[in-house]
Amino acid sequence: MNGSFSQGFRDDLARLMRWRRDVRRFRSDAVEAAVLDRCLSAFRLAPSVGLSEPWRLIRVESPTCRDAVIANFAAANAQALSSYAGDKARLYAGLKLSGMREAPVHLAVFCDDATPKGAGLGAGTMPEARAYSVVGAITLFWLAARAEGLGVGWVSILDPVRLCADLDVPDGWGFIGYLCVGWPEADHDTPELERAGWEMRARDLWMERR
C-alpha cells in the first residue's frame, strides 16, 4: 500500500473523468447492496474542512417520500420552463432533466452545519466550506460509481425548503443535492445537454494571472 501511481492509472483516471456523466436515463434493475456500499465508502475518504465530515445522507425509499420529491421536481421544473421563451423554451421542454422515476436508488444529501466535529476549524470566515466539503464527497462517490459502471444524476431543480420538510430532516441541515443512482441505459463520453443542443463545453479553461 503506497501513494505512487502509474502512467497507466493516470490515463485511466482521465478516461474515467471523460466518461463520467450526469445520467438521467436509467434501467430499472436493482443495484446490488455490495456495489452501492463500495461506492458510498468514497464519502469516508473525502476531504472536509477541519475534518468536520458534515455529510448526511438519506436514502429515500418509501413511495410517499419519493412521490413528494418527484412532485417537488415537477413544480420547480414547470417554474423553470416558464422562465424561457421561444426556441429555448421548446428545447427546455424536451429535455429529460431527472431519472427519478426509473432510478432504483435515491440519495438526498445534506450538510450538517451544526456539527461539533472539527470544532469549526477552517469555517470561520467561510462557513460555506462545510457545504463544499459535502460536494467534494459527492464528487468522489460519482467517480467511484462510474468506475463500477453505475450512473449518477444530480438533481438541483428542487425547492430545498420543501424537500427538507418532506423528508423531515433535522434543523440546521442544508440540502446539497438529490442523487439518482442506477445502471445507465447507455454510456456516453459527451454531456447529454451537449447532445441535446442546449450548451457546449468550453474549449479552454478560463485562467488569468495576477
Added chain:
Amino acid sequence: MNGSFSQGFRDDLARLMRWRRDVRRFRSDAVEAAVLDRCLSAFRLAPSVGLSEPWRLIRVESPTCRDAVIANFAAANAQALSSYAGDKARLYAGLKLSGMREAPVHLAVFCDDATPKGAGLGAGTMPEARAYSVVGAITLFWLAARAEGLGVGWVSILDPVRLCADLDVPDGWGFIGYLCVGWPEADHDTPELERAGWEMRARDLWMERR
C-alpha cells in the same frame, strides 16, 4: 476508448482517494508546466449545472498579490485562534494550516454567477449549484494532482471580500477556495489534523432511510 474499468483500476482509484491529502508542507521546487496543465485539464471534464462551467481561475504569482493573500490568511487565522480557549487554543496555535509561503503554485478559484453559459438551467431554485460545480471541478483537479504525486492544500481561512478586492476580480464572482499546489514534503494516508490530534475521521457513514 471506452467506458469500462477494471477491478485493478477501481482498487487503485480507492487507493488514490486514500492517499489524497490536504497538504500544507511543500518542498519549494517548481512544478513543471506540463504536469500542472495535465492536472488543470481535469477542470474541463467536471460536471457543471446546466453545463454552465462557471469556474474561473486566477494564478497568483506577483509578490504583491501573494503578500496580500498571506496577510489575509494571517488576520483570519489570528481571529480564528481567538475563538478557542485552553487546550484547544494551544493545539490550534500549533497547527500548520497553510503552505502559502512554500507552495510554488497558487490558484485562487472563483465562481462566475453571472455567466450566461447554460442559460441558468438547473440553478433556478438552487443558484448555489453553480458554486457546487466549481467545487466538483476542484475535487477532480485534486485527484489528478495526487495521481501525479502533487499535493494540493485548500485554504478557506480567508476573508473572501478582501481577497476579491486584493486580486481585483470582476463583480459577480464568488470566491470558492485558494489552492496551494506543489510537491509534498511527505506522503501520508491519514489526514494531518488527525495526526495532530485535532479531530478523528468517523468510522461510519451517516445514513438514514425514509
